[in-house]
Amino acid sequence: MLYHTNPNWFNYIFSNNMNVGLINFWTNRNANNPRSKLNIETESVFLFKVYGEVAGCGRYIREEDLTIPEMWDKYKRGNGADTVSQLEEMLHTTSINSSINNNTRLRCYILDQAVRFKSTIPLKSIGISPYMVVQYFDVNLSTKLQGQC
Numbered sequence: 001m002l003y004h005t006n007p008n009w010f011n012y013i014f015s016n017n018m019n020v021g022l023i024n025f026w027t028n029r030n031a032n033n034p035r036s037k038l039n040i041e042t043e044s045v046f047l048f049k050v051y052g053e054v055a056g057c058g059r060y061i062r063e064e065d066l067t068i069p070e071m072w073d074k075y076k077r078g079n080g081a082d083t084v085s086q087l088e089e090m091l092h093t094t095s096i097n098s099s100i101n102n103n104t105r106l107r108c109y110i111l112d113q114a115v116r117f118k119s120t121i122p123l124k125s126i127g128i129s130p131y132m133v134v135q136y137f138d139v140n141l142s143t144k145l146q147g148q149c
């Protein structure tokens with residue numbers, strides 16, 4: 001799975017020595033949106049797409065539907081922010097859904113073993129359009145990247 005990644009979230013996770021175990025790769029999509037449900041197996045490779053390049057990866061553990069307060073209570077800085085207010089601001093500034101509030105259930109992808117690649121991988125070099133937001137990939141690509149993930 002390749003997923004468009006908020007650069008602020010990505011930089012926070014990897015600039016703050018986030019050795020917290022589980023991290024919350026949140027989306028700003030309402031949990032009721034069927035497009036937010038992933039069709040991948042537990043422990044699959046989850047790639048972070050930042051600015052048209054694969055910048056890192058993690059291991060997919062599960063999906064959770066959480067409110068902002070639940071996200072913060074469960075994952076704290078593993079949400080990619082120092083405070084719940086910063087998390088709320090990130091969600092609101094990246095969302096096309098202006099109705100997000102503390103009662104909105106958002107889709108969260110829970111990951112572990114996250115790593116930042118030493119060198120990013122341009123999407124074009126692996127045959128994927130840089131404009132792709134979400135991309136499932138075949139076993140061959142997953143195998144190629146296993147050395148880094």
